[in-house]
Amino acid sequence: MYRDHNNSELNILSLNKKVTLSGWVQKIRDKGFIIWVDLRDRYGITQLVFDSERTSKEIMEQARELGREFVIQVEGQVLERESKNENIATGEIEVLVEKLTVLNASETPPFTIEDKTDGGEDLRMKYRYLDIRRNPVKNKLIFRSKVSMAVRNYLSQQDFVEVETPYLIKSTPEGARDFVVPSRMNAGQFYALPQSPQTFKQLLMVGGLDKYFQIVKCFRDEDLRADRQPEFTQIDCEMTFVEQEDILNTFEGLTKHLLKEINGVEVQEFPRMTYDEAMKTYGNDKPDIRFGMKFGELNAVAQHKEFKVFNEAELVVGISIPGAASYSRKEIDKLIDWVKRPQVGAKGMVYVKYNEDGSLKSSVDKFYDEADLKAWVDKTNAKPSDLICILSGDANATRAQLSALRMEMGNRLGLRKPNEFAPLWVIDFPLLEWDEDTKRYHAMHHPFTSPKVGQIPLLATDPGAVKANAYDLVLNGNEIGGGSIRIHDQKTQALMFDYLGFTKEEAEAQFGFLMKAFTYGAPPHGGIAFGLDRLVAILGGQESIRDFIAFPKNNSGRDIMIDAPAPIDEEQLKELDLKLRS
């Protein structure tokens, strides 16, 4: 038996007990006649003591040979400590060692394995298994496991069936590039890894399974913007005989359950906002509604003077930043530089200081008088001591820029509190999205999403105006889930592929199996998928998903621990009937 207690179990009630413990050597303090060792395992730390007055000479010598991260087993007696440590469960006791066995020695680790480490990100990723020994990483993995378990419990109780779907499939269009896998048995042919199990879960509904879920890996070959992973996990769900309202209620229930179970937070009914409203008021389809700074559109009150910049703009829009009227010229210039950074892309920024005494001072006083500025104050809901920041230009771009500024100021002013939760349903998404590069409409969600009842004729005349039965669940400014009611008849699905620019042959080759299934009594159905990594990070009060993933990839999609991806040898290429171009 390696141990009879773990390293957080012993306390004052265990005094004088003979115990056997195992674990890693975290810290050694050698005072010559007395040596203390912190013994660590997943559960905690127990202090071991080797005392030359009470411990045999051989064991004292053995203890002196120990190094950090050695794996040891000890037998000894639980004694009360002289100087107690209230911060840990075992802080009142120590174990006087009577027998020491080194189970495995360790090289000196490349960084300190403690809550605060001296290891940089790359080094810790390379030795991820050592990093996982540290509380901050280990606890996040345990936290993730709890969330997954709560999801499984809730959905099982609601009669959802967990079904595994295949990974070696054909392309599923979720808007990214596919990862492909060459087939040895079918030379010259390739599987695609699923961007999501979308078509399979729909087929499970045709199969009559009624309620499906799966905690599942999805693969998308995208350029990795900050904090994305090429393989990530979804809580993927689908239901039969449901309308949008049924889905929203079911998954609002799941989210409330998680917030209560995991965070002990009770939230009221989730507010709902249409996509159009979200874009107009927050410039963003996943607004963080924990704070205000709502957009005020100023076209009507800013385009009547000689200021060309505003007059030529499609949209003039501002937000009022609380308490920022006191910013110095230098601070405001810095803010202007911030919105002009290429990542944000504004050409400039107009501002109005609404001073505490009620006076107004703007960067465009040459063009506008006090009555004008007062109107801007009204539109942006500014209060004395606020700074109104105004951007202008092309509507979409300007909204995105002002939204970036709003989020930045939300962060700087501490308005995005990690333990405050503000869920929001965004509904009525457009069905299609214009793509400037390909000069075509694309499905905004995916091609299986159904248009709102009665809107199909609009596809012919004003495709951009067609709204979908599609919805996103937003939590604290992050899209944590998205889904739709699906098309379930073959004709509409074929029509949709046609509008999306698929030829009949292409649609048949790629999705013939689904359209065929739709001819055999496909029931009305719909679903949603949550991004589990992001959801867990937010519930854990963190912005970054990386630490909640046991073995994440870096920004170039590499696993630097196992050094992948890697070349394969000539023999393997031959077997796959592949030749490299370079």
Ligand code: ASP
């Ligand atoms: N398959 C979709 C996605 O990955 C989710 C859904 O429509 O259920 O975003």
